[in-house]
Amino acid sequence: MVRVLGRANSINVQKVMWLAAEIGLDVDRVDVGGAFGGNDTPEYLAKNPSGKIPTMEDGDFVLWESNSIVRYLAEKYGSSPWFPAMMEDRYRASQWMDHYIATHHPHMTTIFYNLIRMSAEERDDSLVAKCVESLSVSWEVVDRHLAENEFLTGTAPTMGDIPMGCAAYRWHNLEIDRPDLPNLKRWYESLASRSAFKEHVMLPMT
DSSP: OEEEESOTTOHHHHHHHHHHHHTTOOEEEEOOSGGGOOTTSHHHHHHOTTOOSOEEEETTEEEESHHHHHHHHHHHHOOTTTSOSSHHHHHHHHHHHHHIIIIIHHHHHHHHIIIIISOTTTOOHHHHHHHHHHHHHHHHHHHHHHTSOSBTTBSSOOTTHHHHHHHHHHHHHSSSOOOOOHHHHHHHHHHHTSHHHHHHTSOOOO
């Protein structure tokens, strides 16, 4: 059985668990990190020297970095559409996964930590506003793409929708001023109607 080490409220763990549920893969998830600790032990660091979560174990094979885990599970245990049949579509999906890491994740993390993890006295409201402004521009890029595409890689959700979909849940539910992006909202609502997304992504933000 595949084992995932990481707490359920981590966006990076949510990526993996959402994909696993969509492809019908039985996963044993173990609470690690955050309030549970355990990610700074010699045993854990021997598996994942970054000390971050998640870490995946598939028999003797160990893998870390959430997007890499999503790609691995989609290819080994999934099928089309989650792991696209055409090579070109696989690279388009991978493109959106990389775009999330490069463009969205740093700003989303700053907003999330300030609004959810910090007290009102600790927050940097000006920094949050700058990150929201930058993210609004990035989400507009996604919105324009979705004007002509049902999902990020065409007519069905793929592994490429996973990272941005998890971020979209937070974007639409954090107390921030968001621009009106109807295509983005339509895409997000289509993901939010999926049982696997509800179970693994639409969790209280803590």
